[in-house]
Amino acid sequence: MALAQLGSxxxxxxxxxxxxxxxxxxxxxxxxxxxxxxKCLIVNTKxxxxxxxxxxxxxxxxxxxxxxxxxxxxxxxxxxxxxxxKEYGSxxxxxxxxxKEYGSVRGLKVHWGSPVDYSTYPEGPxxxxxxxxxxxxxxxxxxIDAAKGMCKHYVFVASAxxxxxNNIEPMHFxxxxxxxxxxxxxxxxxxxAEGLPYTVFQPLYIxxxxxxxxxxxxxxxxxxxxxxxxxxxxxxxxxxxxHVEDVASMLAAVPxxxxxxxQHYNICSDRQISFTGIAKAVGKALGKEPRIVLYSPEExxxxxxxxxxxxxxxxxxxxxxxxxxxxxxxxxxxxxxxxDVPALVRNYTAAGRQHKDVDFSVDDKILSAMRVYA
Amino acid sequence: xxQAKAFAGARVQPKAVRCxxxxxxxxxxxxxxxxxxxxxxxxxxxxxxxxLARQLVEAGHEVTLYTRGKKAITSQIADxxxxxxxxxxxxxxxxxxxRQIADxxxxxxxxxxxxxxxxxxxRQDFDDVRRKLSGSGFQVVFDINGREAVEAEPLLDSLxxxxxxxxxxxxxxxxxxxxxxxxxxxxxxxxxDFKSRHKGKLxxxxxxxRSGVNYTSIRPVYIYGPLNYNPVEEFFFHxxxxxxxxxxxxxxMQVTQLGHVKDLADAFQACIGNPNAARQVFNISGERxxxxxxxxxxxxxxxxxxxxxxxxxxxxxxxxGKKKAFPMRDQHFYASIDKAQALxxxxxxxxxxDGLKDSYDKDFGLxxxxxxxxxxxxxxxxxxxxxxxxxxA
Numbered sequence: 001m002a003l004a005q006l007g008s009x010x011x012x013x014x015x016x017x018x019x020x021x022x023x024x025x026x027x028x029x030x031x032x033x034x035x036x037x038x039k040c041l042i043v044n045t046k047x048x049x050x051x052x053x054x055x056x057x058x059x060x061x062x063x064x065x066x067x068x069x070x071x072x073x074x075x076x077x078x079x080x081x082x083x084x085x086k087e088y089g090s091x092x093x094x095x096x097x098x099x100k101e102y103g104s105v106r107g108l109k110v111h112w113g114s115p116v117d118y119s120t121y122p123e124g125p126x127x128x129x130x131x132x133x134x135x136x137x138x139x140x141x142x143x144i145d146a147a148k149g150m151c152k153h154y155v156f157v158a159s160a161x162x163x164x165x166n167n168i169e170p171m172h173f174x175x176x177x178x179x180x181x182x183x184x185x186x187x188x189x190x191x192x193a194e195g196l197p198y199t200v201f202q203p204l205y206i207x208x209x210x211x212x213x214x215x216x217x218x219x220x221x222x223x224x225x226x227x228x229x230x231x232x233x234x235x236x237x238x239x240x241x242x243h244v245e246d247v248a249s250m251l252a253a254v255p256x257x258x259x260x261x262x263q264h265y266n267i268c269s270d271r272q273i274s275f276t277g278i279a280k281a282v283g284k285a286l287g288k289e290p291r292i293v294l295y296s297p298e299e300x301x302x303x304x305x306x307x308x309x310x311x312x313x314x315x316x317x318x319x320x321x322x323x324x325x326x327x328x329x330x331x332x333x334x335x336x337x338x339x340d341v342p343a344l345v346r347n348y349t350a351a352g353r354q355h356k357d358v359d360f361s362v363d364d365k366i367l368s369a370m371r372v373y374a
Numbered sequence: 375x376x377q378a379k380a381f382a383g384a385r386v387q388p389k390a391v392r393c394x395x396x397x398x399x400x401x402x403x404x405x406x407x408x409x410x411x412x413x414x415x416x417x418x419x420x421x422x423x424x425x426l427a428r429q430l431v432e433a434g435h436e437v438t439l440y441t442r443g444k445k446a447i448t449s450q451i452a453d454x455x456x457x458x459x460x461x462x463x464x465x466x467x468x469x470x471x472x473r474q475i476a477d478x479x480x481x482x483x484x485x486x487x488x489x490x491x492x493x494x495x496x497r498q499d500f501d502d503v504r505r506k507l508s509g510s511g512f513q514v515v516f517d518i519n520g521r522e523a524v525e526a527e528p529l530l531d532s533l534x535x536x537x538x539x540x541x542x543x544x545x546x547x548x549x550x551x552x553x554x555x556x557x558x559x560x561x562x563x564x565x566x567d568f569k570s571r572h573k574g575k576l577x578x579x580x581x582x583x584r585s586g587v588n589y590t591s592i593r594p595v596y597i598y599g600p601l602n603y604n605p606v607e608e609f610f611f612h613x614x615x616x617x618x619x620x621x622x623x624x625x626x627m628q629v630t631q632l633g634h635v636k637d638l639a640d641a642f643q644a645c646i647g648n649p650n651a652a653r654q655v656f657n658i659s660g661e662r663x664x665x666x667x668x669x670x671x672x673x674x675x676x677x678x679x680x681x682x683x684x685x686x687x688x689x690x691x692x693x694x695g696k697k698k699a700f701p702m703r704d705q706h707f708y709a710s711i712d713k714a715q716a717l718x719x720x721x722x723x724x725x726x727x728d729g730l731k732d733s734y735d736k737d738f739g740l741x742x743x744x745x746x747x748x749x750x751x752x753x754x755x756x757x758x759x760x761x762x763x764x765x766x767a
Contacts, residue, residue, distance in 0.1 A: 167665075167667070167668060167671065168664060168668035168671050168672050169662040169664050169726065170663060170664075170668070173662070234625035234627060236624075236625065236628060236706065270559075270561075270712070271557050271561075272557070272558050272559070273556055273557045277556025277557060317627065317665070326712060327715075327716070336557060338556075
């Protein structure tokens with residue numbers, strides 16, 4: 001047995017004899033059932049809210065004894081032509097969160113390239129392919145075509161943003177109607193038509209270590225500087241915020257699980273929190289009373305139809321049920337946002353973000369329209 | 375799939391079974407035998423108990439209702455033979471599914487009325503309760519109307535202890551015990567509010583837990599269905615019928631949750647002889663949550679009416695005196711049901727709109743209601759907001 005495999009079996013908790021065979025005690029029987037060391041490929045996006053999923057998913061899969069390669073989108077030629085990205089080759093990208101963490105993950109193989117350019121693809125074959133990159137058919141099709149017939153399981157990390165808002169029941173369940181314009185839906189239809197053994201996951205907003213996109217930090221930016229927090233009225237809107245580790249653990253539950261094939265799952269926390277609730281929780285962690293200013297984006301002229309310029313979330317209820325994953329995948333979230341807030345605030349201050357400049361121009365526009373003075 | 379109603383008295387117990395419908399695995403119910411129990415129900419003539427008592431008798435249990443006898447011990451429910459309903463049911467045939475056929479008929483009602491037993495007494499007379507219940511041999515207690523811990527004590531005293539027959543004490547608590555929170559839904563492990571108006575229920579749960587008895591506490595959210603004496607859906611139906619706008623406090627984006635009374639009865643029944651129910655608390659309600667505005671729309675759909683006009687008002691601008699302007703507490707109020715789904719083998723059968731339709735078709739839509747229409751509060755709101763006043767059609 002190769003050294004690497006031996007090491008990964010040990011890492012998975014399988015007791016191994018001197019010749020590398022799994023020792024059949026009760027405990028190793030449990031872990032031996034799980035491990036069929038799959039070769040996993042995670043195709044990862046270069047930015048945005050999903051960028052750090054690859055890192056955390058890789059850690060989960062490695063801990064289960066799988067072989068993991070991240071194929072990160074980072075096309076130097078494309079990027080280097082555009083300002084300000086002209087400085088960001090894959091070398092620069094890999095110096096930013098979450099990519100700079102890749103080096104610290106033992107056993108993780110990282111490959112940079114472009115998922116739409118086969119010449120940049122890593123060596124296969126792979127048993128499980130995760131697409132945590134594309135959002136529409138153009139960006140996803142090349143990978144799907146390459147994976148077809150090769151992989152035992154194709155996992156598409158889509159988005160719950162594809163659900164159509166419902167004006168009676170705000171919670172999104174798998175199977176609910178989705179927007180006809182959603183690019184993800186076209187990709188799913190292609191996966192279905194091409195007969196891949198696919199699973200589709202639909203995350204919502206994600207927070208946690210090494211993110212490339214702010215979530216709760218927007219609230220900390222304002223409260224820690226004793227600035228008013230402008231929140232789209234009425235402030236009771238509910239949003240599901242999920243810790244990236246819970247997202248990763250659900251994605252990692254897929255290899256070796258045929259029941260998940262051709263299924264959709266929402267990936268999210270089983271809790272929701274209101275906008276004012278987030279402000280209050282952050283304030284409590286900072287020992288400050290947040291100054292909440294409720295405003296109408298439409299009246300102030302900074303947005304409409306569920307959007308508000310400068311606000312990190314869509315302005316209507318946005319939550320989904322992950323009960324299906326609980327029932328079928330045996331998954332359970334370990335985090336709740338409210339419990340995580342103190343640690344999130346500590347991470348913010350440990351990184352010295354309270355000393356950094358923040359662009360409050362949209363806040364000022366809103367506050368002056370509301371005749372509130374910072 | 376309603377549990378089979380065997381001719382000789384089925385002894386069936388809903389049990390979790392996974393079935394795949396529409397590509398989604400769902401918990402459905404299949405039937406499995408549970409031995410018949412001698413059941414005592416405290417209350418049982420008003421709403422929840424009406425449905426539960428019926429189901430328990432159908433399942434072959436011996437049911438005794440302990441009530442003061444002020445209301446008829448048995449009364450026909452909307453599903454029973456109402457001449458008009460029977461006609462409706464026979465013309466509808468199988469369109470609404472199994473549920474319609476399983477609902478009461480003349481035969482079912484007569485059987486129920488003759489099978490159910492009664493103990494007449496005031497449960498507030500604790501010594502009398504002890505006298506009446508000592509040595510009675512009840513195996514399962516459904517405490518539907520208990521509000522304070524002292525009310526449960528005589529039951530425990532007389533039915534547990536040496537020679538006691540009690541196997542299970544199943545209590546109807548309330549999700550109103552949860553401490554208000556910005557993070558939702560309420561889950562069974564969340565903090566409770568000992569200062570709330572439901573603290574009596576909390577104290578009862580506490581007593582049950584400390585007593586060591588095999589108890590289960592059920593915490594419903596808002597209950598609805600035919601014969602609801604709490605004007606939840608009735609509030610909306612009155613306004614929809616009158617063609618009036620529906621006045622909703624605040625933004626109308628507050629999120630809440632309704633549970634059909636028959637689903638609640640199923641949940642209670644699923645506790646009997648169920649080891650997973652032992653010493654546990656379960657939230658029971660519908661699977662989906664609903665906004666205040668959404669509920670107005672859902673009631674209109676259920677009534678077959680067009681989308682209603684919704685008018686928002688700030689409750690702080692008014693003094694309504696003793697009258698309630700809206701049937702729901704002005705906050706997010708909903709609870710997760712996944713614990714009951716996982717452990718009790720129960721899942722709600724009614725979605726919101728088909729549940730409201732059941733309530734409408736069998737109750738309000740037949741011209742019945744508990745409270746007559748009263749639009750005084752609405753007119754106050756409308757006039758203050760400068761909206762035109764309405765007259766009855």
